[in-house]
Amino acid sequence: MILEDGKVAIFHYSVSDADAETGSGPIESSREGKSPQAVLLGRGQLIPGVEGAMAGRTKGDRFIVRVEPEQGYGPRDPAATGRLPKKYFPPKVRLQPGKTVVLSTREGPRQVTVLKIGSSVVDVDLNHPLAGRTLVFDIEILDARDATADEIEHGHAHGVDGHAAH
Numbered sequence: 351m352i353l354e355d356g357k358v359a360i361f362h363y364s365v366s367d368a369d370a371e372t373g374s375g376p377i378e379s380s381r382e383g384k385s386p387q388a389v390l391l392g393r394g395q396l397i398p399g400v401e402g403a404m405a406g407r408t409k410g411d412r413f414i415v416r417v418e419p420e421q422g423y424g425p426r427d428p429a430a431t432g433r434l435p436k437k438y439f440p441p442k443v444r445l446q447p448g449k450t451v452v453l454s455t456r457e458g459p460r461q462v463t464v465l466k467i468g469s470s471v472v473d474v475d476l477n478h479p480l481a482g483r484t485l486v487f488d489i490e491i492l493d494a495r496d497a498t499a500d501e502i503e504h505g506h507a508h509g510v511d512g513h514a515a516h
């Protein structure tokens with residue numbers, strides 16, 4: 351089966367910063383003790399640069415794709431900072447500068463990076479942590495399958511075998 355919109359790609363990936371020193375390791379990797387990813391193509395679930403590189407691949411393909419910010423997480427906006435009340439932060443999270451925290455907002459979960467901690471407020475960088483970075487993905491297609499009717503209706507994949515409920 352050839353991957354295209356409406357098919358589910360099962361894959362492992364590692365992502366590194368293209369400008370990082372060699373040997374500094376991936377920023378994130380599904381190969382480090384995590385299950386492979388299952389993603390329904392054509393529904394905006396992947397950044398455009400990765401989604402585009404999936405088309406035409408098949409089980410067993412392994413490839414490297416370089417993604418500029420425009421096809422990734424967008425450019426970094428230096429003005430995108432904010433000051434938020436501490437109560438917005440999950441109580442169990444130990445706040446420290448540079449730490450990435452996921453906040454629940456009305457628009458859904460949002461990743462922010464802590465800049466500075468005050469007594470009642472926290473200054474944050476609202477850019478996605480990978481914004482403005484050129485990324486290199488190392489992707490291996492483990493399987494390619496048709497989407498189930500439920501997956502098409504929901505607009506996302508239901509795990510590797512298509513039967514995880516959510």
Ligand code: ZN
Pocket residue numbers: 500501504506508515516
């Ligand atoms: Zn679902």
